[in-house]
Structure formats: structure tokens, C-alpha cells
Amino acid sequence: MLTSDRLRIVLAASEAVPFSKTGGLADVSTALAKSLDQQGHSVTVIVPDYRQLRLAKQEQLPAIADAGLRFSISMNGRYVTGGVNWTMLPDSGVKVLLISQPDYFDRPQLYMEDGEGYQDNCERFCFFSRAVMEVCQQMVLRPDIIHCNDWQTGLIPGLLHSQFAGRPGFENAASVMTLHNMAFQGRFWYHDMPLTGMDARYFNMHHMESWSDLNLLKTGISFADQITTVSPTYAQEICTTDGGEGLDSLLSFRKRDLVGILNGIDTSIWNPESDPHLSASYTVQEINPGKAKCKSALQQRMGLPQRDRVPLFGMVSRMSDQKGFDLIAECASRLLFDDIQIAFLGTGDARYEDYLRHLAYENPSKVAAYIGFDDGLAHQIEAGADAFLMPSRFEPCGLNQMYSLRYGTLPVVRRVGGLADSVVNVEPETLRSGVATGFVFDDYSSSQLAETVERAVELYRQPGVWDQVMKNGMSADWSWQSSARHYVDTYRRALERRHERAAENRQ
Numbered sequence: 001m002l003t004s005d006r007l008r009i010v011l012a013a014s015e016a017v018p019f020s021k022t023g024g025l026a027d028v029s030t031a032l033a034k035s036l037d038q039q040g041h042s043v044t045v046i047v048p049d050y051r052q053l054r055l056a057k058q059e060q061l062p063a064i065a066d067a068g069l070r071f072s073i074s075m076n077g078r079y080v081t082g083g084v085n086w087t088m089l090p091d092s093g094v095k096v097l098l099i100s101q102p103d104y105f106d107r108p109q110l111y112m113e114d115g116e117g118y119q120d121n122c123e124r125f126c127f128f129s130r131a132v133m134e135v136c137q138q139m140v141l142r143p144d145i146i147h148c149n150d151w152q153t154g155l156i157p158g159l160l161h162s163q164f165a166g167r168p169g170f171e172n173a174a175s176v177m178t179l180h181n182m183a184f185q186g187r188f189w190y191h192d193m194p195l196t197g198m199d200a201r202y203f204n205m206h207h208m209e210s211w212s213d214l215n216l217l218k219t220g221i222s223f224a225d226q227i228t229t230v231s232p233t234y235a236q237e238i239c240t241t242d243g244g245e246g247l248d249s250l251l252s253f254r255k256r257d258l259v260g261i262l263n264g265i266d267t268s269i270w271n272p273e274s275d276p277h278l279s280a281s282y283t284v285q286e287i288n289p290g291k292a293k294c295k296s297a298l299q300q301r302m303g304l305p306q307r308d309r310v311p312l313f314g315m316v317s318r319m320s321d322q323k324g325f326d327l328i329a330e331c332a333s334r335l336l337f338d339d340i341q342i343a344f345l346g347t348g349d350a351r352y353e354d355y356l357r358h359l360a361y362e363n364p365s366k367v368a369a370y371i372g373f374d375d376g377l378a379h380q381i382e383a384g385a386d387a388f389l390m391p392s393r394f395e396p397c398g399l400n401q402m403y404s405l406r407y408g409t410l411p412v413v414r415r416v417g418g419l420a421d422s423v424v425n426v427e428p429e430t431l432r433s434g435v436a437t438g439f440v441f442d443d444y445s446s447s448q449l450a451e452t453v454e455r456a457v458e459l460y461r462q463p464g465v466w467d468q469v470m471k472n473g474m475s476a477d478w479s480w481q482s483s484a485r486h487y488v489d490t491y492r493r494a495l496e497r498r499h500e501r502a503a504e505n506r507q
């Protein structure tokens, strides 16, 4: 690679494994950074230094050192000081800078406690976004691209466009904004505007304001040189009234700069051949006895009867309205009429947690629910289950269905967002052509979900066909390499757009 082809990329995110995680964003930040590094680019990930990191098992973390930098940011007239720790992503050349500010980040959770978002989330993540810019400048990172992710970093494209434009180190920098989930926009009352450090004139409907609120995701969409989202189907859905969560007109307006890139998965972490969380390993060439052993171990761990020929469905998920738990509740008795087992893992809305505890209590031989966050168990469910439930109302990309495919666990999904882009429905034609990988339904309805589960149970009784569908899914390539190449194309387009805009402004 020529030096001129090598991009200096700063990836700013509110979470990244193994330092912090509440959802898919954490997996994506790390896996994308590693792939870009493997393709020869220079990558720095910047994340907050949360308490979660200090609590993580030290043997799972690389060594962390003080970078020796202190900076102060005026947050609405009050100077707040931050520091920087640094480390490397394991098995890569990716540098990680951890922004430390104990009042903001040394807390029990990342964003919320007991279902309530922290009152000062706007202040915390405005500080983080502004810190990213300060650190880029003071550590002379000279980024070509600042890649921002979700509302927590949505302010950054605005800062790059206004107060940092033309400052040393940012002359050639372009911004890319990735939308991982339009349901979370970082909307705050307009009194928080001074925390952003942006001129008050940007508080208007074309830039930072929506429906009288300050909207940090909108800020990112308005100012970024390129916008990406995490699947081609979701890129179309968010330009419609149904999927745009109020920002569809802005996204339609910026359609030329919007692209959907399906996430990959980290195949070094999610690999049934080498997964340390599993009691047995397996490959597409030799699925059993490995997968059967994983099933038995999962049944044992979850307290379900250890039976071989019963279809075991798994579900690992945030327990929120997005993920289709209301559909499951509506059709649970119909589903459990069949001889099946279901293993749930998740945390979230208390009503769903309580409901699943109750369902498991009432049906101990069929349902098990572990309410909590447990990465090891998530791997064990992916491997031990026969099929995986994702009846989402909407799903920007979804990672679990790709983990399932890789682990020979057939996904049962609704045809939305990234689920539509990654699972091929079992039907006579797709079976014949060897591309069927799972079960897909269209309407957000409990009867369609129940029918689809019944279809899965039916196919499970034809082991030869089931095995072939497993193999189709396991043979697909979900690695980050091709997605990362799409991101690099987008980065180059962002640089072109930035130069075009600069030329327009000069005229």
C-alpha cells in the first residue's frame, strides 16, 4: 500500500469490547477497527474510560497506561478536566485512547440505571465528543477521517465543521457518521445547547434542532461528510416515515451521502472451532458430536431436561419493545403446545424480565430464562440451540443472527433491516438451489411468528434437510473484510465531499 493510500482513521464510539459493552456497537467498533488495521490503515479508537473497564477481569484486558495528557473543557462556563489513558486492542496494531473523567464515567452503568437514563447524559457525551477533538489536536493525530457512531458522538461532525475547521491537524479531516439505531437520538432540552460548545445559530431545524429539542444524532447527520448505516435495507427503511423516527426527511435529503453497509462479525471471537466458552468444538465439516455436546451442556446449565431430539430455540437480547418480546408473550402458549424448549438470556424492561421469569417458572421442562448479562452464556446459547429467535419490530443490522448462522443454529427472523439482508428463507426454491439458511416472516404479528416457529419444528423432524440448511449458513462468509473495504470506499468519498464543500465555500 502506498503511504498516500494509508488513511489515518479515528473511530470515536461510546463502547468497544473488551473495555465496555451494552450491545452490538461494542462488537462493531472493535471488529471494524481491527479489519481496517489489517488492511494497512492507521486506526485509533477513542472511548470513555468507564468503571466497567476497571471491573473487567484484568487477564482479559491489555495493559493500560496513563498517556500523560490533561485537558480542560468549558462546559457551560464551568471548566471540566479530563485525562487520557491508552492501550492497544489485543492482537492488533490498533491504539485505544480512553477518555477519563471520573464524575462522568466512573458510574455503575454506561447510560442508565433502573431503566432511567442518567440526567446529565447530554453533558457527559458532549464532554466526550469535545474531548475527542481536543485529544486529536493535542496528541497530533492529524486524522483523515473521524468516524463517529451514534448520538453519543453525533456532536463531532458539527465541531469539525465549525470551531475546529481549519485548525492545525484538521485541515484535511472529513467526518463519517454511522447510525446504529435510529431509536436512540440523544434528544435533550434546548437549555443544554451551551454544553455543545457550538454557536447558538446552529440551533435551527437544518442543523441541531428537532421539534424544539437539541438532537445530537441529527447534528451528526446534518454535518457529516458521509452517513452510513448498518445494512442496505435499514438505509432504505430510515428514509421512510415508519423507519426514520422523525428524521426521515433529513435522511432523504442527504440520500446521496447515505450508504448501508452490513456489519461483519469478529470471526476470531465467534468461531465454533475455537470458542473457549464451549464444552466441545465443531466445524462445518464435522458438526457432530461437537454441537450435540454443546446442546446437552446448555440444557444442563439452564436446568432444562437433557434431551437430544427436542428442538431447542435460543434467544439472547436486550429485553425491549424493539426485539419482539410482546409477540412471544402473545403466542407463548401456542408455541409451548409443541414439544420444544426455549432458552432466554437478556436484561432490559422489567415487564419482560418478570414475564420470562414467570414463563420459565410455569414451564420448567420447556422454558429457561437467565436474566442478566453473561457473555459466556451468549456463546453457549448460540452453539447449543438448534434455532435462534429474532422476531424484531425493527433491526438495523443485528449480530446474533450472523453468530447463529456461523454456529449452525437456524435463525427465525422477521424480514426487516439487517435480518432481511442476512437470512434466506427456507422454501422449495431456496432449498433446491442450496441458499436457504433460516426462517423468515413478514408481518409483525404473533400468528406469523407462531407459524414460522412451527415451520422450523416441522423441518427439524427432517434431519437430512435441516443439516443441509445448517451447512449453508455455516459456509457463508460473515467476516469484516468485505464490510471494511466498503467503509474505506466511504471514507474516500467523505474526503472528496469535504474537498468539494471546501471549494464551494471558497467561491
Ligand code: ADP
Residues within 6 Å of the ligand: 022, 023, 024, 025, 027, 316, 317, 318, 345, 346, 347, 372, 373, 374, 375, 378, 397, 398, 399, 400, 401
Ligand atoms: P443490539 O445492538 O440492538 O442490542 P445486536 O444483535 O446487534 O443487538 O447485538 C447484541 C449483542 O449483545 C450481541 O453480541 C449479543 O450476544 C449481546 N447481548 C445482548 N444481550 C446480552 C446478554 N444479556 N448477555 C450477553 N450478551 C448479550
